[in-house]
Amino acid sequence: GNSxxxxxxxxxxxxxxxLTINCTYTATGYPSLFWYVQYPGEGLQLLLKATKADDKGxxxxxxxxYRKETTxxxxxxxxxxxxxxxxxxxxxxxxxxxxxxxxxxTRLSVLP
Amino acid sequence: EAQVTQNPRxxxxxxxxxxxxxxxxxxxxxxxxxxxxxxxxxxxxIYYSMNVEVTDKGDVPEGYKVSRKEKRNxxxxxxxxxxxxTSLYFCAxxxxxxxxxxxxxxxxTRLTVT
Numbered sequence: 520g521n522s523x524x525x526x527x528x529x530x531x532x533x534x535x536x537x538l539t540i541n542c543t544y545t546a547t548g549y550p551s552l553f554w555y556v557q558y559p560g561e562g563l564q565l566l567l568k569a570t571k572a573d574d575k576g577x578x579x580x581x582x583x584x585y586r587k588e589t590t591x592x593x594x595x596x597x598x599x600x601x602x603x604x605x606x607x608x609x610x611x612x613x614x615x616x617x618x619x620x621x622x623x624x625t626r627l628s629v630l631p
Numbered sequence: 632e633a634q635v636t637q638n639p640r641x642x643x644x645x646x647x648x649x650x651x652x653x654x655x656x657x658x659x660x661x662x663x664x665x666x667x668x669x670x671x672x673x674x675x676x677i678y679y680s681m682n683v684e685v686t687d688k689g690d691v692p693e694g695y696k697v698s699r700k701e702k703r704n705x706x707x708x709x710x711x712x713x714x715x716x717t718s719l720y721f722c723a724x725x726x727x728x729x730x731x732x733x734x735x736x737x738x739x740t741r742l743t744v745t
Contacts, residue, residue: 523673553733562635562721562736563674608673618689619664619734623673 521546523609523622531628532599540594540625542583542609550611552576552585552592557606557624566594566607599629633658635737637722643743644712652707652740654722662725663705664689664734665697667718674721680705712744 526541544550551570555563567576572587581596592609609622635656644650656663664679666689676689680699694716696708705724709716719741723734 562738563723563734564736565733568733618676618679619674620676621666621674623671 521550521611521613521620523611523620525607525609525622525625528606528624529626529628531630534601534629534631535598536629538594538596538599538603538627540607540609540627542592542594542622544590544592544609544611546590546611546613546620548614549587550613552583553610553612554581554583554592554594555608555610555621557608559605563608599627601629601631603627604629633735635722635724635735637720637737637740639740640738641741643745645745646713647711650709650712650742652709652720652722652742654705654707654737655703656705656722656724656735657703658724658726658735659702660724660726660735661702662727662734663699664723664725665695665705665707666721666723667691667716668721668739669718677707677720712742714744716742717744718742 522545524543553568554566556566557563567578569576569585575584583592583594606624606626608624638653661682665677666674668674675691678697680686722737725734
């Protein structure tokens, strides 16, 4: 079946540090890949997406590249801010499928 | 404003007392879905709907029912709630079910079953 694995959290960083959150997936065919962010007390918001191999999604300084050879979609940001503190979810949507599969989420705390 | 709304936002109930959580979207989206969020498990899909009168089970449908009589509404029904259904519930919608590129989420409903 389809599944998403994320690195265990929580992740605690100082402001301006480099961020990497690892995400790997298992799926048949060519799924679309997503990163969602959940700020405290809110619903999920789409952060970025990639729909085919080697695509790079980017938004608000965050980036992730769809790597089919390693079945990965790692999230990176060069310099995190306190306002980036949130829970980050990696997710996939199977090609031609109707369901979404989310990873367990990684909580990020950025300290001033 | 384009949005997904859920009601109620918070609900405390007792075992066995039927309840409905409403979900409505104003974006004319075809696809709607319900998820539950539990610590360490992320979001798990309960049910989804490709369009009016078309619903299907997700990964954890036991104990839940849904209906899609109108395009904008997708209520979640718990006929006989149990404590293991205590969770944070999210409704989401997407323009098309054939290519789900982005889902819009509601603010969540925190349910406690005692």
